[in-house]
Amino acid sequence: MYDTVIFDYGNTLCKMGSIARTLGKVHPSKFAFEIGTLIEEYIEQLYPPERVSVLDWEAIWRTAFLTYGLPFDEDIGRKHLAQFASEGELYDYTIPVLESLKSRGIKMVLLANITGATEVFQQDLDARGLSRYFDRVIWTSEIGYRKPSPKAYQLALNSIGSSPATTLMVGNxxxxxxxxxxDLGISTLLLCDQHSVCSYADYVVIRSNAAEEIIRVAELVD
Structure with missing residues (x-):
């Protein structure tokens, strides 16, 4: 049995919404959707998968606002992020899986790449009642480097005294x-919406079977 499971958050435990659509709910500008779309495009361009450094999220938002000749301040950005985070929907399997692993005494770490203010995402996690399941919550905006950096994974392991050999990473x-x-020797489980083949993942699980399969894999003994 694995004694530790590291979870990604966005689109692994929580189906995230749209930065573009949520801006209009907290900002009256007629260009809100366009600005939100531009923010999404900037994030995609500035954060290719291999990038491990963390950028200033406010600079990204400010650039998008200024493109449309509008002022930006941190309060607007935080309200937007809070709206975006709150509209995420937990998957049906999320609570059952966390409950089951917790009852088995398996240690859990949340390790999530985010662009934005750490406090906003942590408050949303707390409001959902998810924080209590994790022995450690790590937002990359807080530590200054992102997955796939081995430093991020090593920090997750060190924070609860676990080793790669007995740890399972679950992500999408x-x-x-x-x-x-x-790359750090951690076993991996890839969540997919449909059947897929991934040469890098040790296990590939379809979301519709996630509740049973994540528990089954976590209990495997080499």
């Missing part, structure tokens, strides 16, 4: 979650 992104963890 091949580059950041699967390859990154594999």
């Amino acid at each position: 992104n091949i580059a950041t979650d699967i390859e990154g963890a594999s």
